[in-house]
Amino acid sequence: MQAGLPNRARLWHDYGQMRQNPRQDRAPKPLTPTALNDMALRYVARFATSAAKLEHYLLRKIRERGWEGEGHAPVSAPVSAIVERFVAAGYVDDEVYARSKTGSLLRRGYGKRRIDQTLGAAGITEEVRDAVAAGEAELRGAALALARKRRFGPFGKADQDRAVREKQLSAMLRAGHRLDMARELVNSSSIEAAEQWAAGDE
Numbered sequence: 001m002q003a004g005l006p007n008r009a010r011l012w013h014d015y016g017q018m019r020q021n022p023r024q025d026r027a028p029k030p031l032t033p034t035a036l037n038d039m040a041l042r043y044v045a046r047f048a049t050s051a052a053k054l055e056h057y058l059l060r061k062i063r064e065r066g067w068e069g070e071g072h073a074p075v076s077a078p079v080s081a082i083v084e085r086f087v088a089a090g091y092v093d094d095e096v097y098a099r100s101k102t103g104s105l106l107r108r109g110y111g112k113r114r115i116d117q118t119l120g121a122a123g124i125t126e127e128v129r130d131a132v133a134a135g136e137a138e139l140r141g142a143a144l145a146l147a148r149k150r151r152f153g154p155f156g157k158a159d160q161d162r163a164v165r166e167k168q169l170s171a172m173l174r175a176g177h178r179l180d181m182a183r184e185l186v187n188s189s190s191i192e193a194a195e196q197w198a199a200g201d202e
Contacts, residue, residue: 030066033078040082041091050097052123055083098124099132106138109146114176137200143177144198147185154191 031039036058043049043057058079067075086092098119105115112134119129134142148155152168160168165186172182188194 028065030068031062032068036062036069036078037082040086044086044091048097048100049092050094050122050124051083051087051092054086054092055079055123058082094124095128095131097122098128102132102134106134106142107145109142109149109175111142111172111176111178111181112139117176139177140181140198140200143172143181143185144194146172146175146177147194153186153188154194 029035039061040054040058043054049057059076062075062079069075069078083092101119101122102115105118110118115134116129147153147168150168150171151157152172153160153165156164156168168186169182172186173179184197185194188197
């Protein structure tokens, strides 16, 4: 409500606000098995996900909205059943998700340690992480991509002092790159030398 408006104007203002947010005072209905299944379908249609991420999403929605399912079984039971069914149907595939996520993180300049942390947080097993792990050439390419994007080493200003190089080194380590790779790029003598190293031509 806005101060200073005539009564009728205030009424229309409040009515307009209500029309814009018709559900603001309406509590969401508890989820049923059908509603939960539909919610899971919409989620996997919109987002690439892992089995663990889907499970966490559905459990969170049940906590937020409540559960109206049958019987007295724990709410984790219908969630697990949906996840298992979606995995069997191929809607959710941890290896496909892990491979796609690994490629995306490499293109953004992240190294092996950060990739492992991200996949682990998504519930990807160590066995699957090993199966999709990037090779040496891909890891070098990711380190080069980060250096180029952040203007580290030869991609930045000339005559960078030691303090600047140390900060760049720390940033590359936080991005998950090995110390030897980070040093190679930060201390590289030229862009050409960095690119040759990344290509394995050093």
